[in-house]
Amino acid sequence: MLKVVFFASLREELATRELELSLNGPLTVAELKQQLALTSPVWLRQLGQRQILQAVNQQLVGLDHALQQGDEVAFFPMVTGG
Amino acid sequence: MFNCQINVRVQAEDFAVESTYQQLLQQSPDCGALCFFVGKVRQFQPDDSGQSQQQTSALLLEHYPGMTEGVLQQLAEQAAKRWPLQHIHLIHRTGLLGPNEQIVLVAVSSPHRADSFAATEFLMDQLKSQAPFWKKQQNQQQSQWLESKDSDLAAARRWYKPEQLPLLLKQKATDARP
Numbered sequence: 001m002l003k004v005v006f007f008a009s010l011r012e013e014l015a016t017r018e019l020e021l022s023l024n025g026p027l028t029v030a031e032l033k034q035q036l037a038l039t040s041p042v043w044l045r046q047l048g049q050r051q052i053l054q055a056v057n058q059q060l061v062g063l064d065h066a067l068q069q070g071d072e073v074a075f076f077p078m079v080t081g082g
Numbered sequence: 083m084f085n086c087q088i089n090v091r092v093q094a095e096d097f098a099v100e101s102t103y104q105q106l107l108q109q110s111p112d113c114g115a116l117c118f119f120v121g122k123v124r125q126f127q128p129d130d131s132g133q134s135q136q137q138t139s140a141l142l143l144e145h146y147p148g149m150t151e152g153v154l155q156q157l158a159e160q161a162a163k164r165w166p167l168q169h170i171h172l173i174h175r176t177g178l179l180g181p182n183e184q185i186v187l188v189a190v191s192s193p194h195r196a197d198s199f200a201a202t203e204f205l206m207d208q209l210k211s212q213a214p215f216w217k218k219q220q221n222q223q224q225s226q227w228l229e230s231k232d233s234d235l236a237a238a239r240r241w242y243k244p245e246q247l248p249l250l251l252k253q254k255a256t257d258a259r260p
Contacts, residue, residue, distance in 0.1 A: 059152075
């Protein structure tokens with residue numbers, strides 16, 4: 001299983017806070033993002049055409065990061081704290 | 083070199099600078115410098131054109147629980163490696179904050195002032211561009227998520243050699259959203 005979470009404007013635009021997906025075979029973050037983008041035109045626009053960041057198990061990673069069973073994957077916009 | 087004491091808190095409640103100040107004052111007998119920075123909500127925000135000012139009725143701060151604390155801890159550890167610091171306190175608030183409310187506290191103690199000044203500025207620069215917080219600005223008419231700024235990213239990048247740049251600082255601030 002994979003847990004996928006979304007934050008801030010991305011969470012609102014997708015109307016999704018959290019998803020659980022089964023992991024069948026090798027998958028990178030980029031491939032997961034491509035799969036999720038097929039959900040609908042909104043998802044394609046948000047995941048495929050915006051600059052978003054991704055973390056795995058709360059560590060920022062590149063798109064080529066390989067996912068493991070039980071990983072928590074997060075997608076979010078550029079940060080604006082402070 | 084000190085064994086730097088790091089204290090990181092992410093909380094909805096307001097914080098009292100005075101209590102952190104008294105703590106640092108008492109616990110840093112070998113330090114000649116205590117440096118404090120507070121970031122707060124501005125009453126007015128310039129609009130997108132930069133021309134007029136809009137009254138902010140509130141700022142909503144969302145974060146990624148767990149990762150936020152982890153990133154702040156890592157940033158404090160980086161600061162403790164770069165400068166001889168005795169204490170670092172980082173407090174960042176989340177949730178709904180009204181005009182003029184406090185958002186963030188960075189408090190640092192060191193033997194000499196140059197190190198405290200530098201570490202405080204480093205921590206604020208990194209925190210703004212690396213910690214997973216997002217601000218949504220609300221006024222009477224509307225609410226909107228704030229965009230990250232290239233100037234903030236540039237401020238964070240200047241502390242690193244190009245080959246040591248953290249992954250997050252390699253991004254562009256500009257969102258390609260159509």
